[in-house]
Amino acid sequence: MKLRSIFQSVIISTTILSCAIQAKxxxxxxxxxxxxxxxxxxxxxxxxxxxxxxxxxxxxxxxxxxxxxxxxxxxxxxxxxxxxxxxxxxxxxxxxxxxxxxxxxxxxxxxxxxxxxxxxxxxxxxxxxxxxxxxxxxMANIGEHFSLIKEFVPNLKAIGIPYNPGEANSVSMLAQAKKVAAEMGIKIVESSAPRTSDVMIAAKQLVGKVDAIYAPIDNTIISAVESIIKVGMDAQIPVFAGDTDTVSRGAVAAVGYDxxxxxxxxxxxxxxxxxxxxxxxxxxxxAKGTNLFVNPKMAKRMGIEVPAAVLARATKIIE
The missing domain is CATH 3.40.50.2300 (Response regulator)
Structure with a gap:
């Protein structure tokens, strides 16, 4: 009886341990x-x-x-x-x-x-x-982004890009942007912002040199994108973005992922x-999927209108 009792105790202990492992x-x-x-x-x-x-x-x-x-x-x-x-x-x-x-x-x-x-x-x-x-x-489709900007700014000659040179993704993006821009006959003016506190300064350095500003998918830039938006409103330079979430924060438009x-x-x-x-x-x-967000109110505050063709195909219009 004693041996049986010990055997049952071992089975119960093993079962409890097994349940504990499964419950992890x-x-x-x-x-x-x-x-x-x-x-x-x-x-x-x-x-x-x-x-x-x-x-x-x-x-x-x-x-x-x-x-x-x-x-x-x-x-x-x-x-x-x-x-x-x-x-x-x-x-x-x-x-x-x-x-x-x-x-x-x-x-x-x-x-x-x-x-x-x-x-x-x-x-x-x-x-x-x-x-x-x-x-x-x-990986963003930079050509699609720049084509959208050109719809808003038909005489587009130069796009300003603030970016963090310390982010590998931003360096890759800038290289791609320069290649695409050259094919489209557009000049890229880059402006370095290694820290979030540098973003407004970087944006101000673009004033008078570009027809539009592109805020890329750069963690430093996006974290302080309101600084770029303010510069865009003050200088009447439209600001576009590489991600759609930034449109609700003040960018004019973006085509990108959800x-x-x-x-x-x-x-x-x-x-x-x-x-x-x-x-x-x-x-x-x-990544799969593409959305088009537009912000007509911010477009006006930066001195432009949203083209009817863009409004017609917009996935979301920020009021």
Missing amino acids: PVYVATTAIVEHPALDAIRDGVKEVLNENGYTGDNLKFTYESAQGKTDIAAQIARKMVGDEPDVIVAIATPSAQAAVTVSDSIPVVFSAVTDPLGAKLIPNLVKPGGNVTGLSD YFDLGRQTGEIVIRILKGEKAGDIDVKM
């Missing part, structure tokens, strides 16, 4: 270089997909940390995340992705909102990148990893 929540750690609407929307999209796939409540540990626009903080966050041993790290925007990839050699890293993952040296190739890294690129949907696309990659696929076996995805 999936841990997805997310980080972004800075908080702004587009990157926040990606985070929220990832979480929604996790919830839809049964990872919710006690079944999910979901954390988020912002690096507040500072690469040194991004590195600290990445090291802390690796120490916490999550099941997956979701790194939003190039600096955070670079920080995570540098310190994680086994924990899967899924990047999102990275313009040029090859140029940022996150992966060696887009197809089956190998290792523990994959993700989603939001970043919440990009978050959902990123979330689908995370689900595949949680179900057993290796990150390095998953091809890097290119």
Whole structure:
């Protein structure tokens, strides 16, 4: 009887331990270089997909940390995340992705909102990148963006681009912009803004030199885009953006991605990893979907009108 009692106790203990292991929540750690609407929307999209796939409540540990626009903080966050041993790290925007990839050699890293993952040296190739890294690129169609600007400004000769030379995605974007602009007979005037406090100065340096300002998908620029909007209103230079979320903040127009949907696309990659696929076996995805947002009120405040043809095909009109 005593042996039987011991055997039953072992079975009960084993069952309790098994249940405890099964009850362990999936841990997805997310980080972004800075908080702004587009990157926040990606985070929220990832979480929604996790919830839809049964990872919710006690079944999910979901954390988020912002690096507040500072690469040194991004590195600290990445090291802390690796120490916490999550099941997956979701790194939003190039600096955070670079920080995570540098310190994680086994924990899967899924990047999102990275313009040029090859140029940022996150992966060696887009197809089956190998290792523990994959993700989603939001490479913008610069030609489409510049064509939209030309609809608003038919005699467009020069576009000003403030950017952070310390962001790999911005350097790649600028190179692409110069190539596209040359093909269209447009001059690019660049203006450096290494910090958010430099953004207004960079925008002011473009006054008198350009017919329009393009605020690219650059985390430093987007974080302080209101400074550029103010310069645009004061100098009567229309400001356009590389992301649609910036239109509600004062840009005249933008054709681009729905970043919440990009978050959902990123979330689908995370689900595949949680179900057993290796990150390095998953091809890097290119963002899908295009929206056109316009802000007629801000167009007037910057001295132009929204063309009827643009209004007719707009996905969303900001009132």
